[in-house]
Amino acid sequence: MEALGRQILVEFYDCDGSKLNDVSYVETSLIQAAKASRATLISHNFHKFSPYGISGVVVIAESHIAIHTWPEYNYAAVDIFTCGDTIDPWVIQEYLKESFDSKNVSSMEMKRGMFKVPEGQKLLFKPNQEYQTN
């Protein structure tokens, strides 16, 4: 069995709450984390809630990074979904841990899209040279 994608669910506890309530800081952090992993950015979209909290998503060619912050609890939930083997999702996790000053991180890696592959063959990952965004 091979997996098309991998996903890290990250719980960032004991963060700097003021950073988690600063939408431009959170947006820049996710974009820089994606760049640090050499992901290909496609779009990004962030929203601030009143009085607290940010939701945002960075879509990358290799899948996505999503965040929801609860500054009042110094907590952020982050999903790092990647496919292919060109980028390392743990680079993104480490970058964000530093960005948010998280003192307590809990992460779980899941495999997504499991298929049996005949011997000698591989799953066709995205992105590769055959895949381009329209």
Next chain:
Amino acid sequence: MEALGRQILVEFYDCDGSKLNDVSYVETSLIQAAKASRATLISHNFHKFSPYGISGVVVIAESHIAIHTWPEYNYAAVDIFTCGDTIDPWVIQEYLKESFDSKNVSSMEMKRGMFKVPEGQKLLFKPNQEYQTN
């Protein structure tokens, strides 16, 4: 311990691959699924890859729905992340199962953001009457 959010990771296998490669169909399906659950839509953003595959996210006040499709494998990975107790994420899962004609669904529910709560108190969920989007 109480959780701020819940997340369903859904593996939609054995779908109708042509539907999974139709970006407007996929986008409409996710938006309609969100509406069926009475979620509050904030934004949506979908991308088609060449020759196959779609990535898209619907941000809702209650968190997000994300999809990545592999039409060539008749497979879609969907994340349904909700917070608060005003919407039922399983309504979204059921709606999308029908939309994509998935004959083989595997789902896992995760709790996100676990906190100890003093007796008689509750976590402050988003959205509630105090929370509005800017």
